[in-house]
Amino acid sequence: MTLGRLDGKVAVVTGSGRGIGKAEAKLFASEGASIVVDDIDDRPMEETVREIQEAGGRAVGCVADVTKAEDAQRLIDTAVSSFGRLDILVNNAGLTRDNLIARMTDQQWDIVVDISLKGSFNCIRAAARHMMKPNHGGTIINTSSVVGLFGNIGQANYSAAKAGLVGLTKTVAKEWQRYGVTCNAVAFGFVDTRLTREKETGEEVMGEKVGIPKKVRDNMMQGVMAYLLTPEDAAKPVLFLASPDARYITGQVLNVSAGAFI
Numbered sequence: 001m002t003l004g005r006l007d008g009k010v011a012v013v014t015g016s017g018r019g020i021g022k023a024e025a026k027l028f029a030s031e032g033a034s035i036v037v038d039d040i041d042d043r044p045m046e047e048t049v050r051e052i053q054e055a056g057g058r059a060v061g062c063v064a065d066v067t068k069a070e071d072a073q074r075l076i077d078t079a080v081s082s083f084g085r086l087d088i089l090v091n092n093a094g095l096t097r098d099n100l101i102a103r104m105t106d107q108q109w110d111i112v113v114d115i116s117l118k119g120s121f122n123c124i125r126a127a128a129r130h131m132m133k134p135n136h137g138g139t140i141i142n143t144s145s146v147v148g149l150f151g152n153i154g155q156a157n158y159s160a161a162k163a164g165l166v167g168l169t170k171t172v173a174k175e176w177q178r179y180g181v182t183c184n185a186v187a188f189g190f191v192d193t194r195l196t197r198e199k200e201t202g203e204e205v206m207g208e209k210v211g212i213p214k215k216v217r218d219n220m221m222q223g224v225m226a227y228l229l230t231p232e233d234a235a236k237p238v239l240f241l242a243s244p245d246a247r248y249i250t251g252q253v254l255n256v257s258a259g260a261f262i
């Protein structure tokens with residue numbers, strides 16, 4: 001039997017009911033990790049757990065809203081109560097609420113910053129007491145975006161949150177280096193999920209449609225959107241960062257945009 005790259009490891013992937021997080025959870029499980037599948041929505045969360053188990057993997061589900069500190073703690077503690085430890089935390093939950101700055105509402109700003117930035121902080125802080133134990137260690141991967149590195153019209157909230165994650169990543173890397181904990185970020189370009197599909201026919205998420213307006217998207221298809229990744233493509237570099245191969249990499253931002261943003 002060949003060994004998986006994450007054999008014996010325990011991972012929490014936030015927002016893994018759909019999209020990139022789901023692909024990461026399934027890939028990690030196929031490489032031998034035990035997974036805590038988190039989502040704010042119970043049905044997609046249950047679906048990911050079922051798919052992992054049917055493929056012969058180990059997974060438990062946890063409905064937790066990462067913007068709430070008590071939910072984040074319960075999520076992290078689920079890894080320890082279910083599988084005995086926590087080795088890998090992927091802060092993936094995120095959302096878009098696009099608008100031009102002059103028109104952006106407080107709610108649009110707050111929800112995006114709360115989920116991506118504060119949500120990641122909540123989970124990292126909750127993981128402290130497990131990962132900082134003597135001879136334990138661990139690895140954390142934060143989900144940034146090329147928009148956090150380059151900015152983007154209509155995404156002041158999202159670019160600020162994703163840029164904030166870069167600072168958070170480097171700070172965790174410095175503070176927890178002595179505990180054997182690494183922390184890196186991935187900056188994705190465009191990945192084919194409900195956040196990048198046509199807005200007009202797209203899904204409503206927490207009271208607003210997500211996606212990119214058809215006209216804008218059609219224009220983008222000639223340029224950067226031609227570099228659209230599948231969630232499964234996006235998950236592979238995250239597996240690398242989560243694996244022992246990346247043991248000596250910390251505080252870095254990995255650009256995963258197929259060359260669309262260099």
Ligand SMILES: NC(=O)c1ccc[n+]([C@@H]2O[C@H](COP(=O)([O-])OP(=O)(O)OC[C@H]3O[C@@H](n4cnc5c(N)ncnc54)[C@H](O)[C@@H]3O)[C@@H](O)[C@H]2O)c1
Pocket residue numbers: 014015016017018019020021038039040041044064065066067091092093094095115116119143144145146187188189190191192193194195196
């Ligand atoms: N799709 C892209 O092109 C792209 C590009 C760059 C970065 N990203 C980032 O990748 C991550 C995943 O995005 P995606 O495209 O897979 O989106 P998605 O909407 O398909 O999946 C995100 C999941 O997170 C869950 N979620 C939302 N708020 C939550 C909360 N408060 N607590 C727990 N779960 C919550 C959602 O229910 C959903 O299942 C996000 O951080 C996003 O910003 C995506």
